[in-house]
Amino acid sequence: MENFDYHRPAKLADAEKIIAKQKEGVLMSGGMTLLPTMKQGLAAPSDVVDLSGLGNVGIKVMKTKVTIKAGTTHAEVAKSGDLKKAIPALAVLAGEIGDPHVRHKGTLGGSIANNDPAADYPAALMALDATIITNKRAIAADKFFKGLFETSLRRGEIVTAVDFPIPEKAGYAKFANPASRYAIVGVFVANHGKAVRVGVTGAGPGVFRQKAMERVLAKDFSADAVAGIATKVDDLNEDMHASAEYRAHLVGVMAKRALKAAK
Ligand SMILES: Cc1cc2nc3c(=O)[nH]c(=O)nc-3n(C[C@H](O)[C@H](O)[C@H](O)COP(=O)(O)OP(=O)(O)OC[C@H]3O[C@@H](n4cnc5c(N)ncnc54)[C@H](O)[C@@H]3O)c2cc1C
Numbered sequence: 001m002e003n004f005d006y007h008r009p010a011k012l013a014d015a016e017k018i019i020a021k022q023k024e025g026v027l028m029s030g031g032m033t034l035l036p037t038m039k040q041g042l043a044a045p046s047d048v049v050d051l052s053g054l055g056n057v058g059i060k061v062m063k064t065k066v067t068i069k070a071g072t073t074h075a076e077v078a079k080s081g082d083l084k085k086a087i088p089a090l091a092v093l094a095g096e097i098g099d100p101h102v103r104h105k106g107t108l109g110g111s112i113a114n115n116d117p118a119a120d121y122p123a124a125l126m127a128l129d130a131t132i133i134t135n136k137r138a139i140a141a142d143k144f145f146k147g148l149f150e151t152s153l154r155r156g157e158i159v160t161a162v163d164f165p166i167p168e169k170a171g172y173a174k175f176a177n178p179a180s181r182y183a184i185v186g187v188f189v190a191n192h193g194k195a196v197r198v199g200v201t202g203a204g205p206g207v208f209r210q211k212a213m214e215r216v217l218a219k220d221f222s223a224d225a226v227a228g229i230a231t232k233v234d235d236l237n238e239d240m241h242a243s244a245e246y247r248a249h250l251v252g253v254m255a256k257r258a259l260k261a262a263k
Pocket of ligand 1: 026027028029030031032033034035036051070096097098099102105106107108109110111113114116118119120121153157158159160180181182183
């Protein structure tokens with residue numbers, strides 16, 4: 001790891017100033033992805049701006065939406081009693097991320113800003129039609145995720161919270177990598193009454209919506225309804241863990257499991 005200057009501002013305005021000034025600087029939340037990349041020499045920032053000093057943590061359940069602050073750890077999301085009542089599938093998802101160490105340090109903000117193609121949260125944000133709040137603007141999930149480790153965030157833009165509309169029913173199921181627990185395929189289904197959304201992670205180079213499933217589920221929100229709905233193999237990932245064909249098959253299996261688990 002190369003040398004770097006470390007900053008831990010207590011105010012968002014100070015974090016904004018430092019990251020704007022330090023052109024080779026990076027933001028850090030839980031460090032669960034950033035630090036390993038620095039240790040491996042894949043990143044050598046001049047400055048690290050640690051956002052954990054902002055204390056931007058918390059989950060607020062309102063009548064029609066849940067707001068989760070960006071600094072909230074996966075463990076805090078998983079154990080939130082209020083969230084388990086409002087969107088139980090989101091608490092389940094957070095509880096299946098990585099291992100206890102990763103869950104007690106890794107954050108919602110860091111996970112979505114990193115946008116790993118096998119990360120769990122992007123599937124939930126897409127299916128729940130979430131809105132990402134930054135220090136500059138509000139971005140719809142459909143416009144936020146831009147493929148392989150890419151988002152619509154501009155340099156130095158800070159994710160501060162995520163708004164999750166509360167669905168009528170939602171469920172999540174993932175076929176996890178046995179070592180890292182990242183999703184080989186993860187499917188999040190959400191019935192919003194007026195529409196159904198299906199978010200798929202792990203299968204492609206970035207999170208996507210399975211629109212054919214959304215159409216049939218809008219008429220019949222059940223596991224049987226997606227039987228026989230195929231996922232195109234073309235753009236799916238192929239690696240030592242699974243072929244593109246197997247991932248396409250897993251999208252169907254995980255969708256059925258998520259629908260059976262939906263609450
Ligand atoms: C062994 C292991 C297993 C894992 N398994 C899983 C898994 O099963 N599922 C899963 O989803 N994830 C998994 N992860 C990743 C984990 O969830 C990380 O916590 C997450 O990817 C990054 O969150 P962080 O808070 O640690 O971010 P950091 O590592 O601090 O930052 C990640 C990136 O986001 C940027 N960033 C951080 N915070 C913000 C912000 N507020 N605004 C803008 N940019 C920001 C940073 O500059 C950096 O580029 C695993 C990680 C490890 C090490």
